[in-house]
Amino acid sequence: MLVLPESERLVDATVEQFHDVRAIGAGPMIGKVALASQDGGLMEPGAQVMLQRGDLVLAYTVAGPEALASIVDHPEVAAHAAGHRRTGVNLASLALTALRSEDVRGRAMQAPYPRLRALLRAIGDAPYEADESRDIRFCLPDEDGRERWLRLDEIQLPPTTPAAWPHS
CATH class of the missing domain: 1.10.4000 (Flagellar transcriptional activator fold)
Structure with missing residues (x-):
């Protein structure tokens, strides 16, 4: 997922990998959300963002920096x-x-x-x-x-x- 903090947007180009979402046929998910926490920083790990696509509600959970390392360093990703x-x-x-x-x-x-x-x-x-x-x-x-x-x-x-x- 791509986060655009200045635009308060989330972009999920992979959302249609899920059958129920793909059946709607609306392409990538682009959602406007308030990404800032109360102290002015980005949302804290564990926070949830809910976006609607057709009749579906998609729940995204904010991951911390350790999640990036576990993804980027995974052998399948590196390959x-x-x-x-x-x-x-x-x-x-x-x-x-x-x-x-x-x-x-x-x-x-x-x-x-x-x-x-x-x-x-x-x-x-x-x-x-x-x-x-x-x-x-x-x-x-x-x-x-x-x-x-x-x-x-x-x-x-x-x-x-x-x-x-x-x-x-």
């Missing part, structure tokens, strides 16, 4: 890390194509995320397609002006652009 990263790059690419649409782009460019704005400027209205490996690629000019099909993580951004997570 498939490259595939998970590739999937994430493709998901981000599709999200950017949605955010660059005429009715959304202006708001997206005002978001307080310099990397998002740099990526939107970089891809502009470039055509995109899935290649034979099903990677989303954008047709952009390289440094010599020749058009190349690039994955999102291959696009050169200005050096002042903040690094992608994890920040080094």
